[in-house]
Amino acid sequence: xxxxxxxxxxxxxxxxxxxxxxxxxxxxxxxxxxxxxxxxxxxxxxxxxxxxxxxxxxxxxxxxxxxxxxxxxxxxxxxx
Numbered sequence: 001x002x003x004x005x006x007x008x009x010x011x012x013x014x015x016x017x018x019x020x021x022x023x024x025x026x027x028x029x030x031x032x033x034x035x036x037x038x039x040x041x042x043x044x045x046x047x048x049x050x051x052x053x054x055x056x057x058x059x060x061x062x063x064x065x066x067x068x069x070x071x072x073x074x075x076x077x078x079x080x
Contacts, residue, residue, distance in 0.1 A: 009047065009048050009049075010039075010045045011047075012046075013027045013028060013031075013043070013046070014045065016046045016051060021053070027046075028044070029066055030066060031044060031046075033066050033067070035066060035069075036050070036051075036067065037050050037054075057074060
């Protein structure tokens with residue numbers, strides 16, 4: 001019997017990108033810049049708990065520019 005997705009303890013970069021609706025390159029960049037911790041087990045892997053903590057810690061932040069993370073401004077998004 002296959003494990004359900006929410007029972008997994010560790011994700012590949014591709015799986016993490018899918019969960020975050022982003023690209024694998026963006027995930028590698030987050031890891032490279034130290035914003036998202038990872039482990040290397042032949043390839044880069046992200047622990048489920050690490051991903052959950054990352055999301056909690058960055059809730060309300062604009063991560064569009066990894067080098068300049070800032071709070072989301074609802075007014076900027078409305079003006080666009």
